[in-house]
Amino acid sequence: MNTLIKITEDGRKVEVVGQAIFLDGRKEVTELVDISEHPNIAAILKAAPNATHMAGRIPLTAEQAAIAKAALDEAKDAYDFSPAGISERMRLAFYKVMQKLD
Numbered sequence: 001m002n003t004l005i006k007i008t009e010d011g012r013k014v015e016v017v018g019q020a021i022f023l024d025g026r027k028e029v030t031e032l033v034d035i036s037e038h039p040n041i042a043a044i045l046k047a048a049p050n051a052t053h054m055a056g057r058i059p060l061t062a063e064q065a066a067i068a069k070a071a072l073d074e075a076k077d078a079y080d081f082s083p084a085g086i087s088e089r090m091r092l093a094f095y096k097v098m099q100k101l102d
Contacts, residue, residue, distance in 0.1 A: 016068055020072075035059075
């Protein structure tokens, strides 16, 4: 399921596809960063004064970030309870146990 977050000033789509945020059909990131935790906060606020979060190199407003977060969370929940997600958690748990035995 694709969720449109915004269209950039130059016409590119920013959307959530599965567990990632895509810019113009190319994967950008898998999680949002609050700008208060970003090392370039001054430059971000100068370029995008309404930004509250960053999705890679894409500034998002609070409303856009909320939409993106909800879509990412929904996709993560769907994956976590799918056969593939359950299998992956079991694989990682087995790997951790095996690491402790070495």
